[in-house]
Amino acid sequence: MRIFDPHVHMTSRTTDDYRRMYDAGVRALVEPAFWLGQPRTNPGSFHDYFDGLIGWERFRASRFGIRHHCAIALNPKEANDPRCAEVLRTLPRYLAKDGVVAVGEVGFDAMTAEEEKAFAHQLSLAAEHGLPVLVHTPHRDKAAGTRRTLELVAASGIPPERVLVDHLNETTVDMVDGSGCTLGFSIYPDTKMEPERMVRILQRRGLDRVVVNSAADWGHSDPLATARTGEAMLRSGFTRDDVDRVLWRNPVEFFARSGRLLLEELAPYSGGAFAGNSILRAQHAEPDA
Amino acid sequence: MTSDTAPRDPLDDLLERVRREPKAIGVLFPAVGREVGRGPGPSGDPEGILGPTVQDEARTALVTALADALGDASPDLLAEEVGALYRFGDAEEKRAVLRSLPALPGGGAASRIAAGLLADALRGNDPRLIAAALGTPAAAALDDHAWRHGVLKCLFSDVPLDAVHGLADRADTELGRMAAGYAAEREAAGRDVPDDARRLLSLTHGETEA
Numbered sequence: 001m002r003i004f005d006p007h008v009h010m011t012s013r014t015t016d017d018y019r020r021m022y023d024a025g026v027r028a029l030v031e032p033a034f035w036l037g038q039p040r041t042n043p044g045s046f047h048d049y050f051d052g053l054i055g056w057e058r059f060r061a062s063r064f065g066i067r068h069h070c071a072i073a074l075n076p077k078e079a080n081d082p083r084c085a086e087v088l089r090t091l092p093r094y095l096a097k098d099g100v101v102a103v104g105e106v107g108f109d110a111m112t113a114e115e116e117k118a119f120a121h122q123l124s125l126a127a128e129h130g131l132p133v134l135v136h137t138p139h140r141d142k143a144a145g146t147r148r149t150l151e152l153v154a155a156s157g158i159p160p161e162r163v164l165v166d167h168l169n170e171t172t173v174d175m176v177d178g179s180g181c182t183l184g185f186s187i188y189p190d191t192k193m194e195p196e197r198m199v200r201i202l203q204r205r206g207l208d209r210v211v212v213n214s215a216a217d218w219g220h221s222d223p224l225a226t227a228r229t230g231e232a233m234l235r236s237g238f239t240r241d242d243v244d245r246v247l248w249r250n251p252v253e254f255f256a257r258s259g260r261l262l263l264e265e266l267a268p269y270s271g272g273a274f275a276g277n278s279i280l281r282a283q284h285a286e287p288d289a
Numbered sequence: 290m291t292s293d294t295a296p297r298d299p300l301d302d303l304l305e306r307v308r309r310e311p312k313a314i315g316v317l318f319p320a321v322g323r324e325v326g327r328g329p330g331p332s333g334d335p336e337g338i339l340g341p342t343v344q345d346e347a348r349t350a351l352v353t354a355l356a357d358a359l360g361d362a363s364p365d366l367l368a369e370e371v372g373a374l375y376r377f378g379d380a381e382e383k384r385a386v387l388r389s390l391p392a393l394p395g396g397g398a399a400s401r402i403a404a405g406l407l408a409d410a411l412r413g414n415d416p417r418l419i420a421a422a423l424g425t426p427a428a429a430a431l432d433d434h435a436w437r438h439g440v441l442k443c444l445f446s447d448v449p450l451d452a453v454h455g456l457a458d459r460a461d462t463e464l465g466r467m468a469a470g471y472a473a474e475r476e477a478a479g480r481d482v483p484d485d486a487r488r489l490l491s492l493t494h495g496e497t498e499a
Contacts, residue, residue: 047377054379059415093377096316098323259323 001025001243003226006251007032007134007166007186007213010057010068011049017216017223018064024227025247028263030255031057032071032104032134037218040078043087050094058099067262069255071104071134079118080110088121095129101258102126104134105166108145111138116152123156132162132257134184137172139191146172150179162257164211169193173201177209182254186215187225195225195232202233207242211251300325300347307354311370314355318374319382321347337381338420338452341388348385353392361394368402375406383410384417390427404430411439419443420452428454437464443485444471450485457492465493 053070061068103126138145166184214225332340410422468489
């Protein structure tokens with residue numbers, strides 16, 4: 001099973017997670033910029049975070065044989081803090097970078113005017129930089145937030161095939177399906193989807209335009225939720241090719257529209273040592289010593 | 290590759306834009322890999338540890354074009370923009386800025402920011418940045434203490450000492466003392482003493498049989 005996790009916050013995870021993800025088949029991922037649990041209070045705090053996404057985290061993932069990409073944005077929750085909104089001015093520098101494969105997570109949290117303004121502005125930045133968009137749909141009042149999201153996407157002029165609307169569930173799937181956007185499902189304990197429910201949605205509407213992610217972060221979450229979903233698909237009669245389509249080909253097809261995927265440089269990883277990469281071998285071996 | 294035979298070199302287009310609109314370097318500098326190409330430079334090392342990559346060379350050309358465009362009249366602007374390229378750069382861009390430092394006009398504001406950028410690179414654990422910080426004549430801006438710690442850090446982060454510019458000229462007895470301590474610590478733990486540690490010891494006339 002090869003897995004592309006299109007939404008996982010590795011900044012909040014350990015090296016053990018990277019090992020387990022590699023062992024489960026994860027070879028590439030996208031880490032969208034989001035809230036860290038503790039609210040930020042200034043643009044510099046975002047810059048350091050973005051630097052981590054394009055810098056240290058990408059490097060750290062590469063030591064475990066996983067290609068790390070990211071999406072960059074001012075997230076909806078912090079778009080409400082006027083001290084943070086200034087970060088919108090420096091986004092273009094980050095949106096020009098290799099490995100930045102989308103603008104995201106954008107969207108709504110509490111559906112305020114400030115959130116809508118930041119969302120619309122970042123949709124225009126995505127159009128300007130030729131990047132896909134990763135949209136977070138809210139926990140509270142999800143159906144209304146998703147509906148307004150689709151209106152803003154339509155108004156932006158960005159083709160729906162360049163927009164991934166995420167964190168969908170049984171109540172929002174059909175609405176987004178009709179829009180032509182890519183459908184994202186987060187397999188996340190307690191608050192989002194579960195593998196068996198995901199399988200039922202796939203059985204009902206098919207595999208086209210569907211991506212599945214773990215959305216693992218600092219909360220109660222599981223970075224192997226993608227693999228668990230693949231296993232549930234196989235148990236339910238889906239073929240290995242079906243699983244490959246949902247867990248690899250669909251997300252690759254979506255993010256390849258950025259022209260910035262870095263999949264060609266995948267480094268082999270085998271139980272703690274990089275074959276043929278003497279530069280990283282000793283550093284990687286350190287935690288085992 | 291930046292081919293001489295290509296009818297229209299994409300790098301020339303980027304250089305032309307920077308000369309015309311210096312501020313554009315902020316979004317052109319990150320795009321070099323996509324626009325110009327990627328790959329190992331003359332050193333043959335695709336990670337850019339042993340020498341500049343194709344992207345590093347193209348980005349150095351952009352920094353040179355920026356310096357030309359801003360001219361002697363705006364040394365502060367040049368320093369500000371080069372600092373921003375580093376500040377907002379990913380690891381590859383940061384490496385390129387470090388490798389471009391010798392191309393900046395000497396004695397100007399830009400060369401005065403060099404020490405700060407080198408210190409930042411040596412503070413982290415990314416071997417590409419450690420190597421680039423020590424890999425050009427710009428490392429002269431580091432004081433001896435910082436430079437020795439940088440060289441010693443190479444042993445810890447598996448940066449080959451071949452990546453360090455002017456190692457034989459600058460290695461001193463204090464660095465030899467530090468290398469001997471490192472070798473003793475490795476031996477006490479029952480670990481190998483890397484060849485590069487022995488090389489440092491011999492360069493500084495310390496014990497070669499650590």
